[in-house]
Amino acid sequence: MDKICRTEIPQMLEISKVVQEAKGQKSFFFRKNIECRPGQFIMVWLPGVDEKPMAVSYHSKNGFAFTSHAIGAFTNKLDSLKKKDRIGIRGPYGNSFSPKNNACVVAGGVGMASLSNLIDVLKNPVVICGARSKQLLIYLERFRNKNIIAATDDGSFGRKGYTTDLLNEILDKSKKIKIVYTCGPEIMMKKVFEICEKYNVECEASLERYMACGFGVCGKCMIGDRIVCADGPIFNSKQLSKMPEFGSFARLKSGRKVTLKEFHSSKMVW
Amino acid sequence: MLQTNLCGIKLKNPTILASGILGVTKESVGRIGKNGAGAVTLKSLCHEERQGNSNPAMFGYKNVFLNAVGLPGQGIDSAMKDFQRLDNLSVPVIGSIYGYRIDQFGDVAKKMASLKPAMIEVDISCPHMDYGKPYYADPALAAKITKTVKKNSGKIPVSIKLSPNVYDIKEIAHAAEKAGADAVTAINTVAGMVIDIDAKKPILANKIGGVSGPALKPVAVRCVYEIYETVKIPIIGTGGITYGRDAIEMIMAGATAVGIGTGIYYRGINVFSKVCNEMEAWMKKNKIKNLDEMRGVAHG
Numbered sequence: 001m002d003k004i005c006r007t008e009i010p011q012m013l014e015i016s017k018v019v020q021e022a023k024g025q026k027s028f029f030f031r032k033n034i035e036c037r038p039g040q041f042i043m044v045w046l047p048g049v050d051e052k053p054m055a056v057s058y059h060s061k062n063g064f065a066f067t068s069h070a071i072g073a074f075t076n077k078l079d080s081l082k083k084k085d086r087i088g089i090r091g092p093y094g095n096s097f098s099p100k101n102n103a104c105v106v107a108g109g110v111g112m113a114s115l116s117n118l119i120d121v122l123k124n125p126v127v128i129c130g131a132r133s134k135q136l137l138i139y140l141e142r143f144r145n146k147n148i149i150a151a152t153d154d155g156s157f158g159r160k161g162y163t164t165d166l167l168n169e170i171l172d173k174s175k176k177i178k179i180v181y182t183c184g185p186e187i188m189m190k191k192v193f194e195i196c197e198k199y200n201v202e203c204e205a206s207l208e209r210y211m212a213c214g215f216g217v218c219g220k221c222m223i224g225d226r227i228v229c230a231d232g233p234i235f236n237s238k239q240l241s242k243m244p245e246f247g248s249f250a251r252l253k254s255g256r257k258v259t260l261k262e263f264h265s266s267k268m269v270w
Numbered sequence: 271m272l273q274t275n276l277c278g279i280k281l282k283n284p285t286i287l288a289s290g291i292l293g294v295t296k297e298s299v300g301r302i303g304k305n306g307a308g309a310v311t312l313k314s315l316c317h318e319e320r321q322g323n324s325n326p327a328m329f330g331y332k333n334v335f336l337n338a339v340g341l342p343g344q345g346i347d348s349a350m351k352d353f354q355r356l357d358n359l360s361v362p363v364i365g366s367i368y369g370y371r372i373d374q375f376g377d378v379a380k381k382m383a384s385l386k387p388a389m390i391e392v393d394i395s396c397p398h399m400d401y402g403k404p405y406y407a408d409p410a411l412a413a414k415i416t417k418t419v420k421k422n423s424g425k426i427p428v429s430i431k432l433s434p435n436v437y438d439i440k441e442i443a444h445a446a447e448k449a450g451a452d453a454v455t456a457i458n459t460v461a462g463m464v465i466d467i468d469a470k471k472p473i474l475a476n477k478i479g480g481v482s483g484p485a486l487k488p489v490a491v492r493c494v495y496e497i498y499e500t501v502k503i504p505i506i507g508t509g510g511i512t513y514g515r516d517a518i519e520m521i522m523a524g525a526t527a528v529g530i531g532t533g534i535y536y537r538g539i540n541v542f543s544k545v546c547n548e549m550e551a552w553m554k555k556n557k558i559k560n561l562d563e564m565r566g567v568a569h570g
Contacts, residue, residue, distance in 0.1 A: 008329050008330050008331065009329050009330070009331040009464070009466075009473065010326065010329065010466065010469075010473060012466060012468035012469050043325075043326075045325075045326055045469075045473075047466070047469040047470075047471045048471060049324075050324045050325050050475065051324075051325035051326040051475075052325065086468065086469075088466065088469060088473075090329070212325055212327040212328060212339060213327070213328045213329075215535065216534070216535075216539070217291055217292065217328065217532070217534055217535045218291070218292075218327070218328060218337075218339065219291065219292035219293065219294040219295070219298060219313065220294065220342075222292075222294055222295050222297075222298055224295065224297040225295065225297035225298050225300060225301040227292070251294070251295075252321065252344075253321040253322055253342055254319045254320055254321050254322070254342050254343055254344050254345070255294045255295075255313065255342060255343055255344045256319055256344035256345070256348050256352075257344075257352060
């Protein structure tokens with residue numbers, strides 16, 4: 001489909017509400033009706049600071065929100081914003097999860113934000129969420145009526161251990177789960193994907209790379225010949241299996257390929 | 271019908287991915303080739319690694335696209351390891367280079383030449399870099415860079431990419447030709463700015479950027495038309511080409527091949543095959559057998 005007269009210019013929108021979701025994690029709400037599918041993201045512009053992709057974490061006909069974890073210069077600045085402040089938004093961008101029955105969702109940290117709209121539309125999903133400790137887990141109240149199980153590194157809530165331990169046990173015990181959706185640290189997602197392969201269960205993962213445009217033009221977010229912002233950010237098992245860089249390498253702003261560890265220590269994503 | 275000979279390089283069609291869009295990874299070259307491009311220009315590389323500007327670095331609306339990515343790139347040394355060679359890919363690859371100092375243009379050209387691209391394009395015209403004195407606006411400096419790059423490129427043809435942000439683009443094209451350039455690429459983006467009146471700030475983090483997209487096309491067609499009357503070397507006409515008609519217009523202005531960059535934004539990555547199909551349809555309807563019949567016909 002041709003996209004003539006596109007408009008991808010940020011619109012300054014007023015923050016209608018700020019919700020503290022967990023330690024260092026806030027949701028910023030906007031009263032604007034946007035068309036958005038589960039797993040899509042928006043570009044958030046703080047004039048004079050930077051512009052970054054953020055998953056749409058709440059979506060209804062009355063508006064939308066994104067949820068940010070304050071861990072870098074950009075997200076710290078976001079953290080200081082209050083109701084009625086205005087910031088620039090464009091999007092949504094990217095493809096979306098394909099909701100199916102008999103699903104399991106595996107969320108690591110603020111990765112839960114890009115899975116939350118999916119959880120809202122899934123039929124009785126098993127939701128595994130994990131974080132370093134209880135105070136970092138988001139949406140526990142929002143999803144209190146869901147079948148939610150947690151893992152924390154320090155054991156302060158749910159199981160002491162990793163989300164992937166729980167996934168392994170669930171897939172081992174029951175043949176009911178047909179698809180696993182995941183978002184979180186890439187090392188975790190890689191593990192989730194490997195477990196899914198082992199049990200022959202379909203997997204969809206939401207990947208993150210440094211982005212500039214958000215609409216498939218700048219080439220900064222490429223993994224091989226895949227453009228994460230436009231072909232993704234959601235990739236399925238078949239696609240993930242053809243991505244040697246998944247879980248291992250990413251490209252810096254400059255385009256240089258580095259290990260995931262070096263990529264994350266560069267802090268350019270946040 | 272669309273076969274094009276550019277400085278001895280045989281292209282299946284005249285559409286070339288312009289530098290700065292997507293050409294970051296080796297795998298992306300193959301994908302753009304699959305989507306119909308006759309050749310692919312890599313994102314520009316210089317002697318060092320550059321992270322480029324903060325975001326927003328690009329956005330578009332209606333017929334206008336702005337970017338100020340700030341020439342990010344992994345640097346030629348890292349690229350040599352990453353790409354290994356450029357002569358064994360599914361489409362001809364054009365290596366785009368630049369430097370800060372004139373001698374650096376030479377060093378980068380030499381390293382790029384060792385990867386065996388089909389052509390080397392020299393970016394003397396990016397509007398975002400502060401060289402002290404802009405190379406793109408000074409015929410003597412443009413000539414000096416051309417000579418330096420030619421000396422370091424062996425038999426690989428060299429195209430000089432020109433900026434429209436000058437008083438007289440003809441004299442720069444003429445200087446490049448006299449200094450030994452095998453082609454010129456015209457044009458780079460026009461310097462521009464968009465201010466968000468609600469934020470009360472320019473949207474681009476760099477404030478000033480380059481304007482591309484359909485709005486740039488009349489400027490590019492004018493430049494190619496003027497250059498065609500001044501030089502004999504081929505012109506890669508670039509700027510706002512979105513449809514087959516735009517490519518034909520550019521060829522009628524005198525272009526040998528056409529660059530497409532922002533067209534990907536407007537029509538998707540398969541813009542190349544779309545443009546080619548539209549060109550062929552128009553040519554069939556008008557009983558034109560090849561591009562030579564149309565090239566430069568708008569003159570005189």
